[in-house]
Amino acid sequence: MTATAHGTAVHRDRDVLRWLGAYTSSVTGDVVYFTALTWAVAEAAGPARAGLVLAAGAVPRAVLMLGGGVLADRFGPRGVLVGSDLVRCLTVLAAAALTYVRGPELVPLCVLAVCFGIADALFLPAVGALPARLTTRDRLTRVQGLRSLAVRLANTVGPLGAAAALAAGGAPGAFAAVGILFAVSLVLLLALRVRGPSRPAPERTPMRAQLVDGLRYLRGRPALLRLVAVIGLGEMCFSGPVGTALVLLAGERGWSPGILSLLLGAFSAAGAAVGIALSAVREMPAPRVVLTGSLLLTAALVTSLGLTAPAPGAAVALCAALGAASGIPMVLGHALLQQGTDPDYLGRVASVTSLCTLGLGPLLFPLAGLVSEAWGAGVFLAGCGGVCLLAAALACVK
Secondary structure, three states: OOOOOOOOOHHHOHHHHHHHHHHHHHHHHHHHHHHHHHHHHHHHHOHHHHHHHHHHHHHHHHHHHHHHHHHHHHHOHHHHHHHHHHHHHHHHHHHHHHHHHHOOOHHHHHHHHHHHHHHHHHHHHHHHHOHHHOOOHHHHHHHHHHHHHHHHHHHHHHHHHHHHHHHHHHHHHHHHHHHHHHHHHHHHHHOOOOOOOOOOOOOOOOHHHHHHHHHHHHHOOHHHHHHHHHHHHHHHOOOOHHHHHHHHHHHHOOOOHHHHHHHHHHHHHHHHHHHHHHHOOOOOOOHHHHHHHHHHHHHHHHHHHHHOOOOHHHHHHHHHHHHHHHHHHHHHHHHHHHHHOOHHHHHHHHHHHHHHHHHOHHHHHHHHHHHHHHHOHHHHHHHHHHHHHHHHHHHOOO
């Protein structure tokens, strides 16, 4: 079935809006979940165990993510999304009930983290592959602009929602709130119509062979492989580590929590504004030039924020500029990737991209702490600038 009529604006297309609502609700649920899990583990076993439990979920997510891409291509991204959202919803609601009855316990929370990580490994590649089945290729930049808006909105609203849920109902209440968010996402996904068959017939080819075929497809297209590397390098630092570094930087410079909230808020709000703006662009002229330029600007801004000593007001302005600059490659990179990928390989290519960003990004969290302790948070931010420079260098290669 056709999901998008050619005469319908992207922001008025019902299926795009359903996908956007489902994605926003799910990402917000992720943010609240990680906050609630950290809180519950710290309450059950102390802060030192929180990192171990988070790692218990991050490992299966990274290991199984490529397999999630195979499933998205084999069964269709919509079906995989529905299944993974259902598993996450039921798992978190079960954790809410168990925590309410027995209080936070380390072993059940570890089981929750592992189950959630496995479901995430299926969800992330499928959600990356779905937009190409909702709209035409020429509209993908605008759809990715809406996706960027959803990410920034979730990262802004999620921590506030987590704090409110924890204050009102403790860990059980926060887990229940996560379950409700995933239930909303599930309902919206069930109402989606996609281009082509919503559930392709399963192939007889073994999954391992499909995975190898997907990696061979990507390796045989150097331009596409470079684009995956550009997206990975460009987003890896901004999937959480930069936010952590900003918290550490504020502590080093003696800035109040109010200033910190302004820094993080300016970063997210500017990124959201860029997402809105790009969702209205009909055609991006010279997208690779814009991609390269925005990565160079991102590198300059994050390095300047780390190595200079701006006053709080100037730092807030720098964070706003950084949020806007870093939001552009997030939109353009994914749009170019989906435009250049054969539809049969969208899930597997998306899984490699997700592995490079959300899968490996958590590895930078301990690095942020180690570098900040040894040389200061500003040096870590400057290192993020170097990573963005490398991404820009790859982006300009033809």
